[in-house]
Amino acid sequence: MSIRVGESAQAATFPKAAKKLLQNTQLRRNVRRATDTIRGKRAKVVDEMPDWQALRTAAQQIKKRTLRNLDSYLVQFEKACAEAGGKVHWARDADEANAIVVGIIQSHNQKEVIKVKTMTSDETRLNHALEAAGISPYETDLADLIIQLGNDKPSHIVVPALHKNKSEIRQIFMEQMGLKELGHAPEDLAGAARNFLRERFLRVKVGFSGANFAVAETGSVCVVESEGNGRMCVTLPDVLITMFGVEKIVPTFDDLEVFLQLLPRSATGERMNPYNSIWTGVTPGDGPKEFHVILLDNGRTKVLADEESRETLHCIRCAACLNACPVYRQTGGHAYGSIYSGPIGAILTPQLQGMQHSTTLPYASSLCGACYEVCPVKINIPEILIHLRRKIVESGGAALTERMGMAVAGYTLADSGRLGTAQKLVQLGRQPLDAIGLPGWSAARDLPEIPKQTFREWWKSSRGGK
Amino acid sequence: MSTAREEILQRVRTAIGTQAPEEPVQREYRQAGTLSEEAKIDLFIDRLHDYNAEVYRCAAGEEAVTIAEALTARGKKRILIPPGFPAALLPTGPDFVRDTALDYRDIDATEGALTCATAAIAMTGSLILTHSATEGRRALTLIPDYHLCVVYTNQLFETVPEGLRALGGRRTSPVTTIAGPSATADIEMTRVKGVHGPRVLDVIVVAAG
Structure with a gap:
């Protein structure tokens, strides 16, 4: 079997490719200008259709x-x-x-x-x-x-x-x-x-x-x-x-x-x-x-067999989801390493090509839902992204730190005593954490500020605690 | 070894499981138009102007004069017509070449084509050709750089569903819907009118008698 989606099996991972493309300011300007133009035109001609939602449903x-x-x-x-x-x-x-x-x-x-x-x-x-x-x-x-x-x-x-x-x-x-x-x-x-x-x-x-x-x-x-x-x-x-x-x-x-x-x-x-x-x-x-x-x-037919993501095959290739996507609008299409880019590419490429080749694509999204809103055939892309992320984690495709982190989080959140202790530990541990970062996680994300006081401490010291 | 056909069909059947009853389709979108006859014609003309088409209106019986006017305005002297284009509609003056089995390169060398249509849609400014004897084979309205189309008001529908359903038995003939001259927005999303198909499209709207 030679299932192939262009050259996507050989492409660099999304975070790697995106990091490089984000340096290209000319490309970002071109992509921004073009997607802004199409979005504006689309909004205008969709707004004049009183039966747009009925058409989507049909x-x-x-x-x-x-x-x-x-x-x-x-x-x-x-x-x-x-x-x-x-x-x-x-x-x-x-x-x-x-x-x-x-x-x-x-x-x-x-x-x-x-x-x-x-x-x-x-x-x-x-x-x-x-x-x-x-x-x-x-x-x-x-x-x-x-x-x-x-x-x-x-x-x-x-x-x-x-x-x-x-x-x-x-x-x-x-x-x-x-x-x-x-x-x-x-x-x-x-x-x-x-x-x-x-x-x-x-x-x-x-x-x-x-x-x-x-x-x-x-x-x-x-x-x-x-x-x-x-x-x-x-x-x-x-x-x-x-x-x-x-x-x-x-x-x-x-x-x-x-x-x-x-x-x-x-x-x-x-x-x-x-x-x-x-x-x-x-x-x-x-x-x-x-x-x-x-x-x-x-x-x-592989995509068809998964009932939870089958509707990926509804796609009519209009690309409205690309133009609407805050991630695509920053990186452009090449970062996705596939002829199918943007939100639809992030769900279609891994399913066609095989998850092992594109485990980072379902994470190339903030799950804001803009893609779902503009999709003319109502593909629930955010839900399918989450479904595919689950499949990646279950098959051991996620980073070890992330899997361990989730396991620890599960243990901690299951008991209020453990959670309280953990919150104190986090306050103490922020400095060293800043220094080393979380491998594979903090490379593309800033760590959030840790408040000086936990919610429980505030609750005790304020009127809530009386 | 099973054939590709058998194998793909088997994969599909395995993927979807047992055949389900047909999923219902609610067609609650707009099907029939609501505009008056005159408003519908105005909308159609407005949409055509959007595409920079020159639009002429005339009464039944005035087609020949109007065709002459349109061709003169564009400076066209030698025009292709489909085999069944009604001779009664042709003005004297321009040289009309009837398309029998012209070579594509001969068509490429002409100044334009004059045809009828099967239907038209006001909401989208579309002309629908089913390439009958009065509309000509597809190459006729594709290769030349100019297309003049005669459409009658009783062929005009307000909505897309009405226009497509009006094709009836003609829907399995080749169908071309035309909304303005060829165009592209591939260069910086700037709409350029006229790429490979006719770069100029004019329409004559004839009040059906």
Whole structure:
């Protein structure tokens, strides 16, 4: 089994990576500015929806329904898609998925593929596998293009290059596109991407996409986007390959009316994103002649098996939780060591990848609950974080000092006499504690001030004690 | 050795246990619109203006004149039309090229496309195309840099649920919803209008007779 979430298994731990990134003031400024902007736009367009909470509830219930009967819906989707002329493949893990994609492209003797932003392909490291097979993958989403040309890593689920400002982007484009001149305005940079990619859109015979939603009832697939690169990739090539996680299914076509309202407002603060493409199999005379779907597991059925954290799979990748998170807003996405960053990344990466690889991620949160409040499908992220922390502690993954500390705390708090003695000891012990710190705990936290008087002492000496 | 399909389905079944009765879904969100006909049209036009679309209004029978006006304003002389676009709506003057099986590079060389739509949504300023004979295949309204769309007021719905449900049997045709010209906010969250799809979108709203 090769379950993989990008390169997260090799990534530095969150505290280590975060400490380093916090020194980068330019990055922090870029992240702060971008997340402030999206938050403001989101709040405005969510506030104008009197039925926002009803939409969230419906979305949560639709996702619950889907997961509770996922096997039936997958089979239903497969049948409907095949009847419409699509070919459905199943992939247990990253390697199996990549091999299917490479196989399809090679069977057509093609050496190039145009791609629209797909988190699952970042998960499986598809580009790496394609290049190893001598196939050139071309990212076409503007931010993904910036990342690919700059040999960088995505730092946000919706706006992967949000850590770069426009002068940094201009520099990358001039170098990598071989441009002698390029204006400084965002319009100039977008224009450069248009020219750079147009020839590829018209030339390349294979397209690759993810899916935001797949409808079991009709076998339809839906891609939500803004730039038109998605439409290009799913329309112009002769062969189209679409890969998505098994949890992306929705039962009925009408369910789209819920998600197509929640997603754009949550993700980019738009009432509607410029383009949605919905297609069903193959349509003679319009678009690709051959259509493949890859249904990807890659750890998702493991998440499904844990009832307490199953709703992690409700996620529609809007990234509202990243923008709202006080931790993400300080560190940016790279600290999470995964293509899935922020609060959702902190619960998704460890569950997909295996807890042993990312034991620090569920602690990358103050549990303030801002993520839960903005989540359009009502994933209770704070509760799942606590659930995962418990699993880490139970499996012996927490630091020895923390486990010992908790054991001592349990013993002390169980008896009022012991607690009183302990409080006196703490007052005496503060000085030496300041000097040595608590390994693994005080590295990222200040020790609280110890009051001169315990509550019990105050109680005795005041009116409470008479 | 079991196939990937069998194994994944088995994992799912093991994970969820016995099949449960369908979880209930409460659809208490707004489905039907409440605005008057005129308010709905005003809202639609307001949303289109948000996207910098130029909006024309005309009565049934005045389509040709209005199409001529819109194309003149943009300086367009050679325009693609879908195979089934009604000849009666075409003005004299501009050169209209009917899309039979044009090569994508030929489409790329044209100045724009003129099409009808299947439905429209006022709340979000969306046009919905199901790529019928009057709307053309998807490439037609994607590759050119300009799209002029004719939509009738009886195709206009207030809410997203109403608009999507109006597709009926057409929902399994290719569906494209368009809310303004292509755009990106990938560079410092500054909205740039026009990336890969048509950079300019104009709409003619025709009062249904």
